[in-house]
Amino acid sequence: MKSWAVAIVMLAQLVLEGEVFGAERSAYPAPRFPSYTKAPKSIDEVMPFARAIARQTTGLQGDGFGILKEGESVALILTSTAEDLVVQAIKRAIEERGVKVHLLYDYELVGVARNDAAELRKARRQFTSEHGYMEARRWIDDRFADPEAPKKWLKERRADLYEALYPAKAEVSEHLKEVAKKLE
Numbered sequence: 001m002k003s004w005a006v007a008i009v010m011l012a013q014l015v016l017e018g019e020v021f022g023a024e025r026s027a028y029p030a031p032r033f034p035s036y037t038k039a040p041k042s043i044d045e046v047m048p049f050a051r052a053i054a055r056q057t058t059g060l061q062g063d064g065f066g067i068l069k070e071g072e073s074v075a076l077i078l079t080s081t082a083e084d085l086v087v088q089a090i091k092r093a094i095e096e097r098g099v100k101v102h103l104l105y106d107y108e109l110v111g112v113a114r115n116d117a118a119e120l121r122k123a124r125r126q127f128t129s130e131h132g133y134m135e136a137r138r139w140i141d142d143r144f145a146d147p148e149a150p151k152k153w154l155k156e157r158r159a160d161l162y163e164a165l166y167p168a169k170a171e172v173s174e175h176l177k178e179v180a181k182k183l184e
Contacts, residue, residue: 046089054093065090070098078105080117110182120179137165 040046056064068074074094078087082105091101107117127134140150155162 043089050089050093068099073100075102080107080114112179112182116179120176
């Protein structure tokens with residue numbers, strides 16, 4: 001009799017554990033894109049943030065724009081990927097404080113066209129974690145005195161990985177190599 005009681009209690013316990021610890025019965029809500037991260041559509045939408053940047057006296061790596069005095073000038077050195085909308089908002093916010101702003105693009109300073117600089121950036125793009133193996137390409141290209149030797153080694157042993165790292169269509173043209181030299 002005792003063994004039957006113990007068996008029934010154990011069976012009940014297993015059934016209850018299955019209910020409590022079993023697979024989720026309700027579905028998770030669908031992923032949502034937060035509304036506060038939507039891209040701005042006008043300079044006016046960016047201005048409150050740009051004004052805050054223009055008033056900051058300290059920055060991550062030194063002084064902020066807030067140290068500039070009325071009547072002074074400042075040069076902002078920008079890359080080909082700088083968002084024009086944001087740049088114009090920051091320029092306007094600094095100029096509201098009576099400071100003259102000069103926008104200089106790094107590619108213009110070295111005599112390169114913006115579309116060439118953007119094309120180079122695209123060719124050198126950074127990859128996400130799904131393409132983590134792409135770190136090996138930069139390592140091979142930048143760290144070896146003769147990158148052709150490890151490329152050859154890789155191609156002989158792992159042709160699939162070599163093709164993923166160096167697809168035939170993604171080779172950088174000689175023109176882009178010259179652009180890269182100027183921008184470095």
